Amino acid sequence: MPQSIHAGSPQTDSWVAIQILRGLAAFAVVLHHVPQYLAARAEAPPYVLESGAAGVDVFFVISGFVMHAATVGKDTQALDFFLRRLARILPIYWLISTVLFVATVAVPSAFATFTTTPAIWLKSLFFVPVFDESGYIRPLIAQGWTLHFEMTFYSVLALSLLLAKRHQSLLAALIILGLGTAVSASGVSLLNSWLQLLAPITLEFCAGVVIAHVFCQPRVLARIQGIPALPIAGVALSVASLHFFKDGISQELGYSRLAGWGAGAVLLVLGALLVEPALRHLGHLLSGFKKLGDASYSLYLIHGLLFSVAWKLAPDGLKQNAWGAAVLLATFPLVAAWPFHKFIEKPLNRHALRLMLRSVRRPSWTGKRNETTPKANDRIPG
Numbered sequence: 001m002p003q004s005i006h007a008g009s010p011q012t013d014s015w016v017a018i019q020i021l022r023g024l025a026a027f028a029v030v031l032h033h034v035p036q037y038l039a040a041r042a043e044a045p046p047y048v049l050e051s052g053a054a055g056v057d058v059f060f061v062i063s064g065f066v067m068h069a070a071t072v073g074k075d076t077q078a079l080d081f082f083l084r085r086l087a088r089i090l091p092i093y094w095l096i097s098t099v100l101f102v103a104t105v106a107v108p109s110a111f112a113t114f115t116t117t118p119a120i121w122l123k124s125l126f127f128v129p130v131f132d133e134s135g136y137i138r139p140l141i142a143q144g145w146t147l148h149f150e151m152t153f154y155s156v157l158a159l160s161l162l163l164a165k166r167h168q169s170l171l172a173a174l175i176i177l178g179l180g181t182a183v184s185a186s187g188v189s190l191l192n193s194w195l196q197l198l199a200p201i202t203l204e205f206c207a208g209v210v211i212a213h214v215f216c217q218p219r220v221l222a223r224i225q226g227i228p229a230l231p232i233a234g235v236a237l238s239v240a241s242l243h244f245f246k247d248g249i250s251q252e253l254g255y256s257r258l259a260g261w262g263a264g265a266v267l268l269v270l271g272a273l274l275v276e277p278a279l280r281h282l283g284h285l286l287s288g289f290k291k292l293g294d295a296s297y298s299l300y301l302i303h304g305l306l307f308s309v310a311w312k313l314a315p316d317g318l319k320q321n322a323w324g325a326a327v328l329l330a331t332f333p334l335v336a337a338w339p340f341h342k343f344i345e346k347p348l349n350r351h352a353l354r355l356m357l358r359s360v361r362r363p364s365w366t367g368k369r370n371e372t373t374p375k376a377n378d379r380i381p382g
Contacts, residue, residue, distance in 0.1 A: 018066070027055075029055040029143065034326050053261075060205050061269045063153065064153070064211070068209045068213060085154045089150065101121040135189075169213070180203060211273070237267050239271075241267035243264070302337065
């Protein structure tokens with residue numbers, strides 16, 4: 001394990017297994033959406049992968065893990081934390097949402113199965129829930145519903161940073177658990193309601209926090225690193241997790257999904273962490289998978305728009321071949337995600353971080369650096 005983890009202040013991208021798992025989870029979501037895209041265009045999809053949607057559940061567990069790792073053992077200020085999360089989430093989300101909105105208005109024929117309005121666009125930008133016909137949150141970028149839950153988790157964690165000096169992420173988990181339990185016990189419908197943001201699926205963030213609380217403790221790491229069979233146990237857990245990733249599990253946000261895909265996501269993350277020592281010895285052999293993890297957020301957000309681009313550019317002969325069309329739709333976003341991440345997402349994140357931190361900097365006649373002033377090497381975790 002990296003030394004920074006032993007020091008109690010881990011860099012989140014130092015966990016090779018977590019980065020790889022992020023990338024695979026994003027690609028699972030892409031594979032889940034490919035047949036849906038084909039079916040919407042009256043094309044017979046060659047496969048159906050409902051369980052690919054479970055990539056979201058893996059994301060949520062990882063998010064809880066990463067946010068604990070990014071704040072544990074540090075004097076993290078609530079405002080600083082929240083601004084860094086905004087700088088990580090907003091730039092390309094706003095960019096892609098705006099491009100999609102403009103493209104839909106300018107070239108409606110290219111989005112025959114998709115309509116939107118300025119109100120939906122604006123609400124989506126600021127995470128004001130927009131509900132579909134079934135009563136579930138569905139912003140302009142359909143998969144952006146998960147960001148509403150992420151922002152809820154970040155808000156509760158920021159509040160916890162204000163309220164406590166230690167174990168803030170555990171406090172955030174307890175708050176989410178308490179509020180979610182109260183909402184479930186009340187029996188109130190979550191459809192067409194802001195209370196949907198406290199659905200049982202949010203407990204996956206809590207699970208990630210608990211996992212990180214165990215794995216980020218130096219004495220725990222010191223004990224488990226010397227166990228030769230640890231990677232084998234990790235592989236076994238990862239294989240066992242596949243039992244939970246089945247098609248037919250409800251894609252709603254309740255306890256049935258939590259007991260299925262949620263449980264599978266927890267086992268998969270645990271398995272990946274146990275395999276971590278072995279993965280770190282493979283070095284450059286895993287660089288491609290790690291890059292996929294680095295670009296996972298870009299891949300997750302932009303793949304739907306890239307489906308339309310690929311479909312527009314594809315020859316008719318390829319479109320009429322079910323497997324050919326599916327492979328094209330799956331690989332085009334996969335290839336485009338990394339350059340988009342490197343040349344668009346990362347620069348936008350850096351600029352957004354500087355702008356946000358400078359905007360809240362308090363002037364100081366002493367010339368001392370304020371804690372919210374960005375440093376040259378400021379990084380955005382997660």
